[in-house]
Amino acid sequence: MEYQRKSIARAEYDPKWENHVSEELTKAIFSTSRRSRKAPRALDFNPVAVLDVLEYKDKISALSWEFLQRMARKDSVVAAIIQTRVNQVSRFCYPSRYREDKVGFKIRPRDPKAPITPALEKKIIEIENFIEHCGKEDEQGLRDPFPVFLKKIVRDRLTYDAVAVELVSTRKGELVSFHAVDAATIRLVIPKDGKGSFSSMSRDDIGYQQVIQGEVKAEFTFNEMGYGVFNPMTDINQFGYGYSELEQLVAIITSHLYAESYNRLFFQQGSLPKGMLNFKNGNMSRQKLEAFKRQWQMQIAGLTGAWRMPIVSGTDIQYIPMHLSNRDMEFAKWLDYLVNIICSVYAISPDEIGFPSRGGAGTDSHERALFDNSYESKLRNSRDKGLYPLLDFISQFINKNIVQRVDPDLIFIFEGMDRRQGMERIEALNKEIRAYKTINEVRQEEGLPPVEYGEIILDPMYVNYLIQKEQLDLQRESNKLSNWVQLVGLKTQMLQLQQLEQSIMGVSSGNSDLTEEEEASLDQELEDILSDDVPLLNRLKEEIEGSFPEE
Numbered sequence: 356m357e358y359q360r361k362s363i364a365r366a367e368y369d370p371k372w373e374n375h376v377s378e379e380l381t382k383a384i385f386s387t388s389r390r391s392r393k394a395p396r397a398l399d400f401n402p403v404a405v406l407d408v409l410e411y412k413d414k415i416s417a418l419s420w421e422f423l424q425r426m427a428r429k430d431s432v433v434a435a436i437i438q439t440r441v442n443q444v445s446r447f448c449y450p451s452r453y454r455e456d457k458v459g460f461k462i463r464p465r466d467p468k469a470p471i472t473p474a475l476e477k478k479i480i481e482i483e484n485f486i487e488h489c490g491k492e493d494e495q496g497l498r499d500p501f502p503v504f505l506k507k508i509v510r511d512r513l514t515y516d517a518v519a520v521e522l523v524s525t526r527k528g529e530l531v532s533f534h535a536v537d538a539a540t541i542r543l544v545i546p547k548d549g550k551g552s553f554s555s556m557s558r559d560d561i562g563y564q565q566v567i568q569g570e571v572k573a574e575f576t577f578n579e580m581g582y583g584v585f586n587p588m589t590d591i592n593q594f595g596y597g598y599s600e601l602e603q604l605v606a607i608i609t610s611h612l613y614a615e616s617y618n619r620l621f622f623q624q625g626s627l628p629k630g631m632l633n634f635k636n637g638n639m640s641r642q643k644l645e646a647f648k649r650q651w652q653m654q655i656a657g658l659t660g661a662w663r664m665p666i667v668s669g670t671d672i673q674y675i676p677m678h679l680s681n682r683d684m685e686f687a688k689w690l691d692y693l694v695n696i697i698c699s700v701y702a703i704s705p706d707e708i709g710f711p712s713r714g715g716a717g718t719d720s721h722e723r724a725l726f727d728n729s730y731e732s733k734l735r736n737s738r739d740k741g742l743y744p745l746l747d748f749i750s751q752f753i754n755k756n757i758v759q760r761v762d763p764d765l766i767f768i769f770e771g772m773d774r775r776q777g778m779e780r781i782e783a784l785n786k787e788i789r790a791y792k793t794i795n796e797v798r799q800e801e802g803l804p805p806v807e808y809g810e811i812i813l814d815p816m817y818v819n820y821l822i823q824k825e826q827l828d829l830q831r832e833s834n835k836l837s838n839w840v841q842l843v844g845l846k847t848q849m850l851q852l853q854q855l856e857q858s859i860m861g862v863s864s865g866n867s868d869l870t871e872e873e874e875a876s877l878d879q880e881l882e883d884i885l886s887d888d889v890p891l892l893n894r895l896k897e898e899i900e901g902s903f904p905e906e
């Protein structure tokens with residue numbers, strides 16, 4: 356009995372069906388690629404954690420905005436760090452073109468090699484004045500100058516890890532002014548589609564709300580508010596907010612506050628006496644003992660009554676110590692540890708805020724001093740880790756929200772971040788022109804006109820190379836001149852030889868001119884001579900000298 360397969364092993368070719376399948380595959384591939392290019396599919400926040408009763412999403416954290424503000428103001432080390440960074444950044448709040456030390460900000464083309472035309476220079480000065488006054492000078496209204504604006508956003512950045520700036524524009528979208536806003540009052544708005552992503556929102560949608568005491572006071576589109584964070588996270592429960600240094604240092608700052616309180620109360624309300632005064636044998640009357648107590652407490656008691664010493668009656672006077680050791684050294688190391696951790700998270704050296712660095716980073720202080728005992732080097736390393744990234748963040752924020760709306764071909768940068776002063780600056784410039792800069796480049800940076808022969812690097816090896824190259828070029832020119840002299844002599848001899856041959860062949864002197872072929876042949880021989888081919892030159896000389904008959 357024969358069995359037949361139920362499945363079809365081979366089907367007949369149908370051209371219509373094949374074309375239909377090909378078209379459907381093409382549509383599917385095209386629609387999928389177009390959908391994937393239109394918007395990302397990953398979620399920016401957790402849609403389940405969003406409360407539908409509110410239009411905005413607050414920061415999910417055990418620390419409120421008000422608590423972060425109290426931490427920054429109450430802890431002395433954090434307050435010193437923030438104030439130090441604010442003072443350092445305030446040095447860059449004026450255009451560098453107006454300052455002798457060239458420290459400040461400036462506007463330049465996005466392409467650093469682009470030429471500066473008079474029209475572009477005028478546009479740059481116009482934008483610098485716009486930023487310096489936080490808006491157009493002809494617009495009426497009280498607003499902060501750029502130094503005050505910069506100090507406000509730096510303080511918010513170091514306290515909340517958030518910067519909020521309101522952008523005031525005309526109906527045509529032209530930027531008129533910008534103002535710093537309390538970042539603790541700005542909330543991110545929930546997208547209305549409820550899909551957990553900001554990609555569906557446009558710049559004309561409401562993106563931010565100002566919330567004060569739980570009530571929405573103002574709403575802003577993405578074009579009306581600039582918002583930035585320094586420490587972003589991909590955590591979907593963070594909802595686009597930053598992760599401030601104070602949130603990272605909750606336990607450390609709490610310990611530091613406890614240590615300060617312990618020290619303060621130790622001097623203010625110290626209940627444990629340092630010792631006890633005992634009168635032995637009990638030969639003092641009760642009245643004399645009480646009078647002695649009163650006099651002692653009035654004259655010798657500690658600040659606000661701290662460390663009151665008990666006095667008991669006895670036959671003899673005896674001092675009994677009760678505070679043998681408070682282990683001051685271990686307590687000081689604990690405080691140093693807390694200060695170093697706080698400074699490490701804020702990327703600042705303890706030396707910058709007036710705390711002597713006694714060890715840290717797993718290295719003994721004597722060992723570190725052996726390899727690097729330069730105080731300026733420590734501060735420079737600290738600025739590289741903390742100050743310069745902060746300035747870069749501010750410049751990127753200003754470029755994104757302000758400068759690009761005025762002219763996208765220009766950018767805002769801070770200049771002179773590693774500027775030296777006095778003799779140190781002169782020594783640094785001297786090293787630069789001996790390493791990688793020309794004299795005129797340095798003079799241009801200092802605002803001075805170029806000098807003649809200033810396009811040179813004063814490196815001894817480079818100067819020697821130029822001198823040797825110049826000597827070699829002179830030698831080549833001398834050799835070429837010598838060849839030209841020989842060429843003239845050879846050409847004269849060849850003409851004489853030609854005239855001699857014509858006279859021997861009976862050609863009259865009136866027809867002694869060379870033909871075009873002879874001229875071309877002579878020119879080719881002269882070109883060969885000009886190619887500095889010395890063997891060919893010698894061979895021609897020998898041939899010409901042998902062509903003359905002997906006398």
